[in-house]
Amino acid sequence: EVQLVESGGGLVQPGGSLRLSCAASGFTFARYAMIWVRQAPGKGLEWVSSISGTGGGTDYADSVKGRFTISRDNSKDTLYLQMNSLRAEDTAVYYCAKEGDPLIVVVYLDYWGQGTLVTVSS
Amino acid sequence: EIVMTQSPATLSVSPGERATLSCRASQSVSSTLAWYQQKPGQAPRLLIYGASTRATGIPARFSGSGSGTEFTLTISSLQSEDFAVYYCQQYNNWPLTFGGGTKVEIK
Numbered sequence: 001e002v003q004l005v006e007s008g009g010g011l012v013q014p015g016g017s018l019r020l021s022c023a024a025s026g027f028t029f030a031r032y033a034m035i036w037v038r039q040a041p042g043k044g045l046e047w048v049s050s051i052s053g054t055g056g057g058t059d060y061a062d063s064v065k066g067r068f069t070i071s072r073d074n075s076k077d078t079l080y081l082q083m084n085s086l087r088a089e090d091t092a093v094y095y096c097a098k099e100g101d102p103l104i105v106v107v108y109l110d111y112w113g114q115g116t117l118v119t120v121s122s
Numbered sequence: 123e124i125v126m127t128q129s130p131a132t133l134s135v136s137p138g139e140r141a142t143l144s145c146r147a148s149q150s151v152s153s154t155l156a157w158y159q160q161k162p163g164q165a166p167r168l169l170i171y172g173a174s175t176r177a178t179g180i181p182a183r184f185s186g187s188g189s190g191t192e193f194t195l196t197i198s199s200l201q202s203e204d205f206a207v208y209y210c211q212q213y214n215n216w217p218l219t220f221g222g223g224t225k226v227e228i229k
Contacts, residue, residue, distance in 0.1 A: 035218070045158075045166065045209055047218040061217055095165055100156075106213040108156035110177060112165040 002026040002111045004096050009116030016086050016120070022079040022096030022113055030054070030074040033099040033107060036081050038092035039115075048094070049081065053102065064090075086120045093117050124148050124212050128221035134229040141197040143224045145210035150190045154214040157186055157195045160223075161206045169208075170195065200226070 008020040022034070036048040049070040050059045058070050069082040079096050093115040100110035125148040135141045145155065153173040158166035168177040170186035173193060183198040197204055205228055210221040 044222050045211075045220040047220070050216075050218075059216060100168065100171055104154075104213070106154065106216055106218065108154075108168065108171045108211065108213050109158075109166075110168045110171075112167070114165055 002098065004098065004111055004113035006094065006096055006113040006116040009094065009118045011119045011121065012086055013122050014087060014120055017082070017084045018086065018118060020081040020083065020094055020096075020116060020118070022081075024077045024079065024096075024098070027098065029072075029077040032102055034072060034079045035097045035099065035107065035109060036070060036079075037095045037097055037109070037112075038090075038118075039095070040089075040092045043092075046092075050107070051079070083118070086118075088120050091118060091120045123217060124151060124215055124219050126210055126212055126219050126221035128208075128210060128224050130224060131222070132225045132227060134227050135200050136229045137202060138199050139229075141200055141204075141226055143195040143197075143208055143226070145188075145193040145195070145221050147191045147193075147212055151212040151214035153189045154212060155186070155188070155193050156211045156213060157184075158209045158211065159204075159206045160209065166209060197226070 003025045005023045035050045051070045067085045071080045095115045096113045097109035098111045099107035127146045129144045155173045157170040160166045174186045207223045207225045
């Protein structure tokens, strides 16, 4: 059974930093790209960042580029999101998700974690 | 960036009735379209990918159709557990983009 479990969310002041983790199990982690998606309170879904299976390729939404860094440790089956220079508009539930098909370039998301809430406020 | 537009924003349906949800892309995405269901306090769940292929474990009452710029998710006979928010997502080009969602509520 595929499981994705996020952790690391919490309350942080504007300008602060936070590191999210996503522990994966139930599949061969290194074979799949992984994605972070966020959802602001009462709002829709927004893609944040993606990383290839090897970790050699990454991409970011313009809204977080230069502030967030995605990474993975395939020896630990864990995905990370380092978030720096946080702003109030980064307040959201952050989900990690697994790509559905490693054979295609752009992805749909077949499994999602339960999410972790990040609140940026003074 | 491809903009995804869903309509209506809210759909009021009685249990047992049919629900039809629409999703439009600002440019062609071929059949690279997915649908997700999200219930309050839960993560999204994949329903449909490739515009019409049901994901593992998804009941047959959920069906997807369309290609290019116009897509439809149909729930043939709404069950109580189907009242939720539904999102479409294109995966033809980066960045991945989602529609704003359609809330299916009990009439």
